[in-house]
Amino acid sequence: MLGQLDPFLVGTALLALLALDGSLLVGTVVPGDAAIFVAGSALTGPAEIAVAALAGVVGCFLGSTGGWLLGRRYGSRVRHSRAGRWIGERRWNRAERIATSEGGGPALAASYFLPLVNGLTPVLAGSLGVPYGRFIRWAVPGSALWVTTYLTLGSVAGTFAREHQHLLVPISACAAVLAVGLFVIVRRSRAARAAVSPAAEAAEVSGPAGSPGPESAARPSR
Structure with missing residues (x-):
C-alpha cells in the first residue's frame, strides 16, 4: 500500500490515467480498477476521497469522450488493428453486446465494473453509432459510482494496512x-x-x- 499522499496529487494522477483508460485503450494494459484502488490506499477520510473522486470522474468523462470520438472517426479499424487483435475478439464481443443492447443505458453504466471491457465500450459505442448524448448520460453516473467505490475500498484497505x-x-x-x-x-x-x-x-x-x-x-x- 502507498503511504498517505496529497489528495490533489493523487487526483491529478488519477485524472490523467483514467483519461487515457478509455480514449487510448490504456485500461487494457493497466486495469483502471486496480489503479483506483491503489490511489485510494493513499487517502484518508471522506474529504480526500471526494477530491480524488471528482478528479477521477473528470478523467473518465474525458476518456469516454475521447474513446467515443476515436470509434466514430476510425470505426472498426481500431478493433482489427494489431492492438485490437491482442485484446481479443471475446472481449470486443462482450463490449459490443453492452453497447448495442436495447435499453442498455444501465448496462453502459455498469460496464465500468467489468475489467478491460470498460476501456473498450466507449470506442465501440462510437463506431456502432450510439448517440453521444445517450452514451455520456449513462457513462458519467456509472464512472462516478465506479471511482467512488474503488477509492473507498482502497482507502479502507490502506488505513487497515497502516494500522496493522x-x-x-x-x-x-x-x-x-x-x-x-x-x-x-x-x-x-x-x-x-x-x-x-x-x-x-x-x-x-x-x-x-x-x-x-x-x-x-x-x-x-x-
Missing part, C-alpha cells in the same frame, strides 16, 4: 494463494468448456446414438 502492518505478510500470502487458486480454477474451467464444445457440435451433427444425422436422413434410399 504486522499482518501484511500473512494477509499478502493468503491473497496470493487465493489468486493462484482462482487462476487455476478459471483456466481448467475454460479448458473443460473448450473440450466439450467440439464434442457437443459433433453430437448435434450426427444426431442421437444409432440414428442417422440430418444429412443422411434427408438422403433418399436407392
Whole structure:
C-alpha cells in the first residue's frame, strides 16, 4: 500500500490515467480498477476521497469522450488493428453486446465494473453509432459510482494496512494463494468448456446414438 499522499496529487494522477483508460485503450494494459484502488490506499477520510473522486470522474468523462470520438472517426479499424487483435475478439464481443443492447443505458453504466471491457465500450459505442448524448448520460453516473467505490475500498484497505502492518505478510500470502487458486480454477474451467464444445457440435451433427444425422436422413434410399 502507498503511504498517505496529497489528495490533489493523487487526483491529478488519477485524472490523467483514467483519461487515457478509455480514449487510448490504456485500461487494457493497466486495469483502471486496480489503479483506483491503489490511489485510494493513499487517502484518508471522506474529504480526500471526494477530491480524488471528482478528479477521477473528470478523467473518465474525458476518456469516454475521447474513446467515443476515436470509434466514430476510425470505426472498426481500431478493433482489427494489431492492438485490437491482442485484446481479443471475446472481449470486443462482450463490449459490443453492452453497447448495442436495447435499453442498455444501465448496462453502459455498469460496464465500468467489468475489467478491460470498460476501456473498450466507449470506442465501440462510437463506431456502432450510439448517440453521444445517450452514451455520456449513462457513462458519467456509472464512472462516478465506479471511482467512488474503488477509492473507498482502497482507502479502507490502506488505513487497515497502516494500522496493522504486522499482518501484511500473512494477509499478502493468503491473497496470493487465493489468486493462484482462482487462476487455476478459471483456466481448467475454460479448458473443460473448450473440450466439450467440439464434442457437443459433433453430437448435434450426427444426431442421437444409432440414428442417422440430418444429412443422411434427408438422403433418399436407392
